[in-house]
Amino acid sequence: MDYEIKNNNILLSQSDFDLDETLDCGQAFRWKKIKSDFPCTYSGSFLNKKLTVSQTEKNVFVLHDTSESDFLNIWADYFDLNTDYSELKKIFSQDETLAKACKYADGIRLLRQNSWECLISFIISQNNNIPRIKGIIDRLCSHYDGRFPSANDMSWETPESLDYLRSGFRAKYICDAVQKVNSGEVNLDKISGMSLESARAELKKIKGVGTKVAECVLLYGMHRTEAFPVDVWIKRVMEKFYPDGLPDFVQNYAGIAQQYLFHYIRTSGEVSIQ
DNA sequence: CGCCAGGACGCCC
């Protein structure tokens, strides 16, 4: 990692990284763009640590008002800065469609998020659109002093008490997740170490967690890169380009490939969808 | 206004 400390800021030079592509590609919902254009600036948080981060030019970043220890112990891991994405993209690019997707947004990284926050966020995401998902999560955090509440924080909530979220039928699912995590019936830390198959089954014990949400929790919240969430967009990609499945050389990192494909198909407009 | 959204559930066959 190439960085230096200046005043209370970390100046970071990092290839294969772009803030817009990473923070606004549907994997995380709580980063806010507080300044557009260069230097674009995002504000967000992870594990009760707040961060404001700017991108001043391609591959150049400023992490504002943070310490070297927080950078090394928290943010470098969160942004997955120790993974060589260029190597990954080289492998993916043996495939024509993936080559285009990787080139279209070559600064996507898979964030290493918190499993609990991912669980609730992707329960909320079902049959929903990204702007509204962000709104619901924003209302949830505002209700808890601007932080993402823990399962324990939410132990008193009922579907009715969550009316302020305006999350519709998802409120009862949120409450089931709260209850099962608090009781220990579902243990996210244990699940993160299980085989993929067992982990999926454990997560699906929660009402409102099906195949897609379970894959998202595994991929975004537990960094299981072989997990492969299939939403309506990826379904279109699969039907159009991979009727026989993804190439074998992708499998161990199918989730990351999925991230490039999702962003590409959803925002590039280069692929027509009937 | 109607169609859709990073789906899951319950029911039916």
Add this chain to the structure above:
DNA sequence: GGGCGTCATGGC
């Protein structure tokens, strides 16, 4: 196992 209606809400 697969197919289909239903579930709230609001972005577009």
